[in-house]
Amino acid sequence: MKQLNKYNAGWLALSVIIYFVVQMLIQADVIDYYYQITLMNICMDIILALGLNLIIGFTGQFSLGHAGFMSIGAYCCAIMMLKMPDLTGFLLGLLLGVIVASLVALIVAIPTLRLKGDYLAIATLGISEIIRIAILNMGDLTNGAAGLSGMPILNNWTLSFFGIMLSLIIIVNYIKSSPGRATIAIREDEIAAESMGINTTKYKTIAFVIGAFTASIAGSLYASSFSMIKPDNFGFMKSVDILIIVVFGGLGSVTGTIIAAISLGILNMLLQPFGQLRMIIYAIALIAIMVFKPGGLLQHKELSMKKLFGRLSKKNTPKKEASK
Amino acid sequence: MSLLQVEKLTKNFGGLAAVSMVDFKLESNELVGLIGPNGAGKTTLFNLLTGVYVPTSGEIVMEIDGKKERLNGVKPYVITKKGLARTFQNIRLFKELTVLDNVLIAMHQNSKAGVLASIFRLPKYYRSEEGMRQEALSLLSIFDLDNKQQELAKNLPYGDQRCLEIVRALATKPKILFLDEPAAGMNPQETADLTKQIRKIQQDFKITVVLIEHDMSLVMDICERIYVLEYGRMIAHGTPGEIKQNPKVIKAYLGGEE
Numbered sequence: 205m206k207q208l209n210k211y212n213a214g215w216l217a218l219s220v221i222i223y224f225v226v227q228m229l230i231q232a233d234v235i236d237y238y239y240q241i242t243l244m245n246i247c248m249d250i251i252l253a254l255g256l257n258l259i260i261g262f263t264g265q266f267s268l269g270h271a272g273f274m275s276i277g278a279y280c281c282a283i284m285m286l287k288m289p290d291l292t293g294f295l296l297g298l299l300l301g302v303i304v305a306s307l308v309a310l311i312v313a314i315p316t317l318r319l320k321g322d323y324l325a326i327a328t329l330g331i332s333e334i335i336r337i338a339i340l341n342m343g344d345l346t347n348g349a350a351g352l353s354g355m356p357i358l359n360n361w362t363l364s365f366f367g368i369m370l371s372l373i374i375i376v377n378y379i380k381s382s383p384g385r386a387t388i389a390i391r392e393d394e395i396a397a398e399s400m401g402i403n404t405t406k407y408k409t410i411a412f413v414i415g416a417f418t419a420s421i422a423g424s425l426y427a428s429s430f431s432m433i434k435p436d437n438f439g440f441m442k443s444v445d446i447l448i449i450v451v452f453g454g455l456g457s458v459t460g461t462i463i464a465a466i467s468l469g470i471l472n473m474l475l476q477p478f479g480q481l482r483m484i485i486y487a488i489a490l491i492a493i494m495v496f497k498p499g500g501l502l503q504h505k506e507l508s509m510k511k512l513f514g515r516l517s518k519k520n521t522p523k524k525e526a527s528k
Numbered sequence: 529m530s531l532l533q534v535e536k537l538t539k540n541f542g543g544l545a546a547v548s549m550v551d552f553k554l555e556s557n558e559l560v561g562l563i564g565p566n567g568a569g570k571t572t573l574f575n576l577l578t579g580v581y582v583p584t585s586g587e588i589v590m591e592i593d594g595k596k597e598r599l600n601g602v603k604p605y606v607i608t609k610k611g612l613a614r615t616f617q618n619i620r621l622f623k624e625l626t627v628l629d630n631v632l633i634a635m636h637q638n639s640k641a642g643v644l645a646s647i648f649r650l651p652k653y654y655r656s657e658e659g660m661r662q663e664a665l666s667l668l669s670i671f672d673l674d675n676k677q678q679e680l681a682k683n684l685p686y687g688d689q690r691c692l693e694i695v696r697a698l699a700t701k702p703k704i705l706f707l708d709e710p711a712a713g714m715n716p717q718e719t720a721d722l723t724k725q726i727r728k729i730q731q732d733f734k735i736t737v738v739l740i741e742h743d744m745s746l747v748m749d750i751c752e753r754i755y756v757l758e759y760g761r762m763i764a765h766g767t768p769g770e771i772k773q774n775p776k777v778i779k780a781y782l783g784g785e786e
């Protein structure tokens with residue numbers, strides 16, 4: 205347990221350092237307003253892709269409907285913020301969003317997750333379309349295709365950072381626990397998992413709900429980043445964008461997902477001036493990755509405090525390591 | 529009543545009756561052999577008993593705490609919770625995971641820390657993890673696999689993979705353990721060692737073990753009772769002595785070989 209705390213302290217230190225370094229860069233205007241938009245987008249993509257990787261990379265299920273759950277978070281938060289245009293409104297909206305998104309995920313998961321492969325992909329795509337059409341037809345509450353506008357812009361690096369930390373803690377703690385191992389067993393071999401006493405439907409559903417929960421967090425951040433949202437922001441292409449990050453970073457690698465979201469976010473920004481050409485270059489970059497690294501950037505690998513500390517202590521006190 | 533009672537169990541695949549009108553009984557704390565030529569339906573019988581296949585007809589009834597429970601059509605994970613565990617003839621380990629994780633996964637159904645305790649890292653989580661780890665290591669030590677706990681299952685030598693399958697099944701805390709050709713692909717010496725180990729496990733854990741094994745003399749040596757399947761039918765059943773003298777068995781199975 206002492207050891208565990210040591211590693212947790214390592215993670216905490218790393219996060220605090222990242223937080224303050226970025227915060228300082230913002231204050232020094234190295235990350236100016238334009239870059240900050242990219243930063244917010246990257247943060248949202250990290251959260252979205254982490255949740256989707258839990259479903260695809262760790263559970264071995266497929267989903268093309270991630271943006272649908274994001275839109276639930278965005279709309280819940282926008283509606284709350286329009287009533288209460290301050291941080292309290294945002295937090296209440298965030299809370300409402302994760303509750304609604306999780307409930308919707310729970311309801312649709314049970315019939316959907318019985319499906320496999322292509323059928324599951326199509327069904328999840330259908331779910332996000334249903335969510336989109338529902339939002340389109342909710343009258344004044346969602347204001348149809350025109351969407352909602354006039355929300356306060358509250359999102360900043362601090363909020364985004366907390367969003368990422370919350371999602372990371374939920375997902376990483378889940379993966380590294382007994383229910384998480386049960387979930388990963390489904391990916392490895394569903395028949396064997398079931399024969400080892402694992403209720404596979406239950407753990408697929410939990411992964412799906414956690415995915416929706418985190419997607420909703422990203423949605424709430426989205427609603428408070430740009431003063432307007434409309435259903436089109438959360439269409440099929442958004443789901444595909446998130447899928448690309450997951451595949452690019454490596455199925456089943458949290459570290460890979462984060463690195464992929466950052467690098468693709470930056471690549472996207474750099475390619476902005478190229479207009480339509482951007483998508484072609486983007487596609488070529490992805491194909492190259494898939495050809496040379498079919499398992500994604502990091503495959504199953506993770507950054508591990510345990511290994512990091514192991515390496516450091518090896519360097520500093522080689523004798524102690526040898527005597528072990 | 530017996531611990532497990534199977535009556536007129538039948539499984540058809542299209543026109544093929546892979547298992548046909550099989551009667552089968554298991555008592556607690558015994559080692560039972562299941563033999564029969566390739567394609568006789570042994571694996572199919574295991575798949576029926578552990579819920580992987582739903583029987584076409586017949587009854588599977590288990591006595592649990594003095595009560596009878598029907599197991600046909602029940603999902604595999606529920607059957608495992610009721611105390612039936614199995615290994616697979618074609619190894620089905622969680623290949624990309626460590627040896628330790630393979631065992632921990634099988635212990636999950638008895639784990640005390642739920643999803644919320646895990647996410648919030650409550651004290652219960654740490655206690656439960658440590659307890660499970662200790663137990664997993666002690667199970668792994670049966671086959672000297674505890675020193676390989678951090679290796680990926682796919683990197684283990686073939687024989688170790690077979691042993692890990694047994695440890696993983698044991699980790700579900702079974703009352704009945706079905707071993708599907710655990711010694712397949714091993715040489716006669718390894719097979720003999722493994723079979724002795726299986727007998728020891730059966731006695732130490734006081735569980736019922738059903739063993740599919742092709743080495744007849746070994747099965748005769750260690751099993752208390754033997755069932756013989758041929759073309760999906762149970763053609764004989766008895767003590768090793770009885771089986772050896774059963775004319776049907778000699779004709780069907782031993783005739784050519786001995």
Ligand SMILES: Nc1ncnc2c1ncn2[C@@H]1O[C@H](COP(=O)(O)OP(=O)(O)O)[C@@H](O)[C@H]1O
Binds near residue numbers: 566567569573
């Ligand atoms: N899923 C299946 N679909 C169709 N036929 C099957 C299936 N599983 C087994 N069989 C057939 O059932 C018969 C019994 O197979 P099996 O139980 O594997 O035999 P054994 O384990 O005794 O060698 C074989 O003829 C096999 O081809």
Ligand SMILES: [Mg+2]
Binds near residue numbers: 570571572617
């Ligand atoms: Mg077989």
